[in-house]
Amino acid sequence: MKIFSSISKSLVAVAMLFGTVSASFAQKMSVEPLTVAPGEEATFTLDYETETSYSSFLIDVILPEGLSYVEIEDFDADGEPYKAHAKRGTALLASHNYIELMKDESQKHIRIMVDHGTLKNMKNSGSLLEFKVLADENLADNSEIVITNIQLSGVDENMHQIDAQLSDVVVPVTKGTPTGINGIEANSEKA
Numbered sequence: 001m002k003i004f005s006s007i008s009k010s011l012v013a014v015a016m017l018f019g020t021v022s023a024s025f026a027q028k029m030s031v032e033p034l035t036v037a038p039g040e041e042a043t044f045t046l047d048y049e050t051e052t053s054y055s056s057f058l059i060d061v062i063l064p065e066g067l068s069y070v071e072i073e074d075f076d077a078d079g080e081p082y083k084a085h086a087k088r089g090t091a092l093l094a095s096h097n098y099i100e101l102m103k104d105e106s107q108k109h110i111r112i113m114v115d116h117g118t119l120k121n122m123k124n125s126g127s128l129l130e131f132k133v134l135a136d137e138n139l140a141d142n143s144e145i146v147i148t149n150i151q152l153s154g155v156d157e158n159m160h161q162i163d164a165q166l167s168d169v170v171v172p173v174t175k176g177t178p179t180g181i182n183g184i185e186a187n188s189e190k191a
Contacts, residue, residue: 027152029169036135037176041070043132044171046147048091049125052162054154056115062146063108064173066139070132085110089127093120119155145171
């Protein structure tokens with residue numbers, strides 16, 4: 001009887017371990033490493049894949065010294081243009097609400113909040129956000145963009161709350177060499 005009890009406890013512990021591991025792999029966020037030279041812009045995209053459907057998320061993006069956000073134009077659900085620091089990703093529906101807050105005076109830390117009034121889920125794969133950044137001479141050779149405080153939320157088919165807190169995503173940033181090409185001009189006269 002004691003042996004059975006011990007085996008039973010071990011199986012439960014193993015099942016819990018595998019359950020925890022599979023839950024942690026249920027969501028995946030990824031960003032390609034970035035190379036950008038001083039005076040140039042680069043785009044980075046936060047890709048997303050999940051087995052569980054979520055209707056909202058909260059993400060903080062922190063830039064290193066030497067990088068700044070480039071304002072981009074996006075469009076709201078009514079098709080009206082507005083200026084933002086991040087562009088909606090392909091996993092979002094047009095009806096998702098998008099809120100962006102600058103979290104510090106240095107303009108390096110942005111909080112993005114996305115939700116849906118009727119809890120419509122995002123797509124299970126695609127991108128969540130896209131940022132453009134501009135590099136300057138203060139960019140260190142081995143810098144990092146940190147995507148932190150990643151929280152996903154929604155409800156399941158039984159209307160039970162489901163939440164996930166993901167690990168930070170660190171994006172390596174390499175300081176490139178400026179190309180020196182700012183544009184090409186051609187003589188419009190015939191040869």
